[in-house]
Amino acid sequence: MTPAYSPGLEGVIAGETSVSSVDESLRYRGYAIEDLAEHCSYEEVAYLLLYGELPNAKRLADFTARVNAARRLTQPLRDLLKSLPKWTHPLDALRSSVSVLSHFDQDVSDNSTDANLRKAERLIAQLPVAIADYFRYCKGLQPVAASQELNNAANFLYMIRGEKPTPEDTKAFDVSLILYADHEFNASTFTARTIVSTQSDLHSGVVGAIGALKGPLHGGANEKVVGVLDEIGSPANAEKWVMDALARKERIMGFGHRVCKKGDVRAGICKKYASQAAARAGTTHYEVTADIVERLMAEQKKMFPNVDWPAGRLYHALGLEIPIYTPIFAAARVAGWSAHVIEQMENNRLIRPRGLYKGPADRVVPPIAERA
Ligand SMILES: CC(=O)SCCNC(=O)CCNC(=O)[C@H](O)C(C)(C)COP(=O)(O)OP(=O)(O)OC[C@H]1O[C@@H](n2cnc3c(N)ncnc32)[C@H](O)[C@@H]1OP(=O)(O)O
Numbered sequence: 370m371t372p373a374y375s376p377g378l379e380g381v382i383a384g385e386t387s388v389s390s391v392d393e394s395l396r397y398r399g400y401a402i403e404d405l406a407e408h409c410s411y412e413e414v415a416y417l418l419l420y421g422e423l424p425n426a427k428r429l430a431d432f433t434a435r436v437n438a439a440r441r442l443t444q445p446l447r448d449l450l451k452s453l454p455k456w457t458h459p460l461d462a463l464r465s466s467v468s469v470l471s472h473f474d475q476d477v478s479d480n481s482t483d484a485n486l487r488k489a490e491r492l493i494a495q496l497p498v499a500i501a502d503y504f505r506y507c508k509g510l511q512p513v514a515a516s517q518e519l520n521n522a523a524n525f526l527y528m529i530r531g532e533k534p535t536p537e538d539t540k541a542f543d544v545s546l547i548l549y550a551d552h553e554f555n556a557s558t559f560t561a562r563t564i565v566s567t568q569s570d571l572h573s574g575v576v577g578a579i580g581a582l583k584g585p586l587h588g589g590a591n592e593k594v595v596g597v598l599d600e601i602g603s604p605a606n607a608e609k610w611v612m613d614a615l616a617r618k619e620r621i622m623g624f625g626h627r628v629c630k631k632g633d634v635r636a637g638i639c640k641k642y643a644s645q646a647a648a649r650a651g652t653t654h655y656e657v658t659a660d661i662v663e664r665l666m667a668e669q670k671k672m673f674p675n676v677d678w679p680a681g682r683l684y685h686a687l688g689l690e691i692p693i694y695t696p697i698f699a700a701a702r703v704a705g706w707s708a709h710v711i712e713q714m715e716n717n718r719l720i721r722p723r724g725l726y727k728g729p730a731d732r733v734v735p736p737i738a739e740r741a
Pocket residue numbers: 377585586587588590618619620621622623624625626627628670672675676677
């Protein structure tokens with residue numbers, strides 16, 4: 370019997386997982402995302418994804434100490450980041466960074482769970498530093514040394530801005546990292562799982578996952594959101610802009626989802642923080658316009674925002690520059706990618722689906738003189 374074909378693998382169950390579940394709700398290892406976003410830090414959530422349980426105070430302190438101690442880059446990577454052409458997109462620089470970091474990680478080829486956990490913790494520490502250092506090199510600024518005291522969210526904002534963030538900005542950013550930390554078998558996670566299913570290694574899986582995240586149909590969408598709102602210009606122009614875009618059959622970035630057809634629970638959580646941050650930053654006109662776009666998309670297309678729609682606005686309100694939005698997504702998602710890599714390796718079967726051949730019928734190679 371020919372197996373069923375589903376374009377884009379839509380609806381296909383491609384593996385088993387205990388890391389997260391996505392249906393009407395999103396749960397990481399059984400905990401609802403609303404609960405995690407309200408009561409936990411990114412560190413606690415990263416620990417949960419990697420180790421399967423929420424940490425107690427002692428385990429959290431030990432985990433945080435290990436991650437904080439790893440917040441530095443090897444000098445050859447700093448030299449590379451300094452010398453990259455300034456047009457290199459920060460996500461491409463991040464992808465190269467993980468590749469370079471692999472050469473200096475002595476656990477690189479050790480695929481045991483213990484080694485993978487050590488590598489994952491280091492990547493959780495190193496990715497934000499690579500993003501911040503590259504950002505500052507591009508601006509002609511000195512990198513800011515990582516703080517050992519600040520949590521992951523506050524330290525990143527500090528390393529980008531050069532000033533310690535307020536508790537409100539830190540909480541908003543921290544929640545966005547929690548929301549981005551995992552999402553079942555999305556394209557980048559599936560890429561990472563496919564890569565390591567060949568018995569490759571965690572760094573290779575993460576490099577591939579960053580490449581998959583880049584596209585605007587996936588993580589790249591969060592860098593398009595402010596552009597959409599700027600193009601619309603003002604709330605008064607929103608209705609005409611949306612109707613024209615839909616008439617041209619354009620995709621509005623930040624809307625729609627392969628799985629969450631009735632809406633993405635993360636969007637509602639993030640929207641609250643985006644609105645509060647916009648009020649602090651004096652950019653509420655973006656929120657007003659965004660609400661009109663949301664209403665029209667629901668009315669016209671029965672389509673709802675995904676997490677990228679408010680996340681793009683939140684990062685803008687936090688004063689972050691657009692080209693680091695997808696890198697931030699990657700820095701958060703590295704916890705989920707790593708958890709999936711570990712899960713894949715612990716119960717591995719090579720991922721190798723079939724293609725449905727649609728090319729020419731069987732034929733024979735003609736002599737070169739007879740070819741058109
Ligand atoms: C964190 C994340 O990665 S979430 C996803 C981030 N990506 C985006 O926001 C990009 C915009 N959204 C999209 O392109 C899509 O909704 C995807 C890729 C996320 C999901 O796509 P799919 O499940 O493959 O849906 P598909 O591409 O088949 O679209 C179905 C229909 O809805 C339309 N559609 C889908 N998304 C949108 C959108 N954002 N705006 C307008 N129309 C849309 C398609 O044009 C298509 O219309 P048609 O049937 O008339 O041809």
